[in-house]
Amino acid sequence: MGVSVVIPAKNESGSIPALIKGLQALDALDEIIIVDDGSTDGTGDIASELGAKVVRHPYSKGNGAAIKSGARSAAGDTIVFMDADGQHSPEDVARLLERLGQGYDMVVGARQAGSQASVGRGLANSLYNRLASYMTGQKVEDLTSGFRVVKREMFLQFLSLLPNGFSYPTTSTMAFFRAGYSVAYEPIHTAQREGKSHIKPIRDGVRFLLIIFKIGTLYSPLKLFVPLAFAFFFLGAGYYGYTFITENRFTNMSALLLTTSLMIFLVGLVSEQITSLLYISSDKDSDKGEK
Template sequence: MIHVSVVIPAYNEEASVAGVVRAVRKNLNDHNIAHQIVIVVDGATDNTEAVAREHADLVIVHPQNLGYGQSLKSGIVAAKHDLIAITDADQTYPVDRLPQLIDLAQKFDMVVGARTGSVYRGSMTKWIGRFVFRQLSQFSAGRSIPDINSGMRVFRRSMILRFLPVISAGFSFTTTATLAYMHNQLTVHYISIAYHKREGRSKVRHLRDSLRSLQIITEAILRYNPIKLFILLAAPLAMAAAICVLFSAVGLGAASFIAGVIFASAAVLVMAVGFLAVALLPQREFLHSQYLMGVNQNEPTELDSTT
């Protein structure tokens, strides 16, 4: 029998969290999947905690709002099963698809529900923002990423514990988890899922969280493949240098040539810094591997298996 801990972060979700738990239990019971429901109440100011205690197997309470990512971290650390599923408490995710994700997690390191539909697409502004972040993420990871920050996914506790120190404690938890897995050559599999209109008011602050996501993606490139970031910076400088030299060649004066030399020098300097960052990668990877060895030695040796 498969065993799974389902971690559900909840902030002021008294109206919807009970329905989510009931739906999760029904679908997992229908597929003979043993489970533990973990609800992390993240500084809620309504009746979420009382509702959670009526329906969950384990309730973790943050006295203050620490953020989406920290809620997931608390739940993952406290979970008793090695297989972890996460979903939201606002009824936006189709939890009837959880058994399929759990089954696929026997073959892949992480399985993600890629959101589709008009509710997910939202306004043109949101669509453009997601497109830009998806392209940057795919450039960073070198892989196709249908949905960078879906909140419905399944993975193993023993694996994600290795990356918790570098995974965001905020809204970008799922973004950093995805990039950490991909940059470390772990398998991430996507299946399409519907995405429903949420119950209650969204907790997402689009401008702040978008800027934070951009920062996270930039940090991921610097951490795992820094030369890509420096290529992005050097490419427009090199193009500007070429244009200036071309203008100089057709007789537009020495000023264009001097500007071209300045742009070219800047491009070379940026790439030199990039190569230096690449040269330091082996040392950083060695230090990280030493840290992971320490984590593995301190992990519990008897987590519930999936058999």
């Protein structure tokens, strides 16, 4: 019944020492795992010298891949995930663990006002939270926070669903909601990151669209696609009514809009079935692991 801290790190030699020392001062932790994701600045060696367990990737595989490697290596029944860039404070770990002990399966550190990296990132995260809240029917305070505490057994059920890139927080949160697990949020304040950010504007923009799509497809695709299909249907029907009254004919645009509504609905229906199969597969893998 131990607690493992998993920290993915790529070229974070400047911030790793203070983070590890801060975590070592806490009594509640049993092991600190640094996943060195192909660093070239000696991040792994520094962590090892300070007494942390180091899992090394021979080359950079991505933040999500590092999370998966760390989760597999963790010995504790509870895992604390943190970023290595100095934004997350070790002092907040105890509060997240205490909240988990109140009957939750995952507790997420919800960044408060002024803790976002930029205005653009803050607006994007606000949109993510609103969409995720609509999809799940629960208030999602911070969908993309990488600071979270989870029960290892439950987290491992969804390991195959996690991407190797940066959107593992989104995937894991939506997966926990879909499975009916209990998720809570604990307010935190993040510091300014140390070192150079690995975020790039163009790539970040593409990821923004992918996360929006992932939010819908990971929980209930029909809840996202049906309103969109109805919007196109009513637009097509309305345009047909207008052209029928004014020109007494059925136009190609009306046909296109109505056909599009049908296609969107069918895509949502197929996505719903695929999503269900993904979670059925995760449940079967979990049952095999328990046996």
